[in-house]
Amino acid sequence: MSKEVEFLVKLRDAAQMMADACQELLESKSPTQEPSQPRIPVLDLAQVNALPWKPYEKQPAGAWIFTNNRRPTGSDKLIEAVKGANGKLELGEYKYSLSRDPSKPFLSRWPTKKK
Numbered sequence: 347m348s349k350e351v352e353f354l355v356k357l358r359d360a361a362q363m364m365a366d367a368c369q370e371l372l373e374s375k376s377p378t379q380e381p382s383q384p385r386i387p388v389l390d391l392a393q394v395n396a397l398p399w400k401p402y403e404k405q406p407a408g409a410w411i412f413t414n415n416r417r418p419t420g421s422d423k424l425i426e427a428v429k430g431a432n433g434k435l436e437l438g439e440y441k442y443s444l445s446r447d448p449s450k451p452f453l454s455r456w457p458t459k460k461k
Contacts, residue, residue: 387423387426387427387430388423389423389424389427389437391437391438393420394424394437394438395438396420397411397419397420397421397424398411398419399411399455407456407457408454408455408456408457409454409455410452410453410454410455411452411453412451412452412453413425413444413445413451413452413453414451421453424442424453425444425453427442428442428443428444428453429444433446436458439457439458439459440455440456440457440458441455441456441457441458442454442455443455443456
């Protein structure tokens, strides 16, 4: 093999080693995986608004429903969505949140804007 070809082979190998080192450095600096996002179900606003919301006595703009209701209310998907959003979810004209107190199984909703 001529000296010129030998030089080009060594140059190619050196370039490949540098490319491999750069790739390793990039991989070490970037996150290995995207954080997994909870699966939030698709919700129908008409169904959510039709749930048996009870207005708060002193603040009637807000409303609540039980989350442990034995009779089906159709709120299961909404509760799952709020849980998937770490207990708070803005949907349509309302903000939804779960009670932080486990002895009070409520889902609340409050308007996002004043009408």
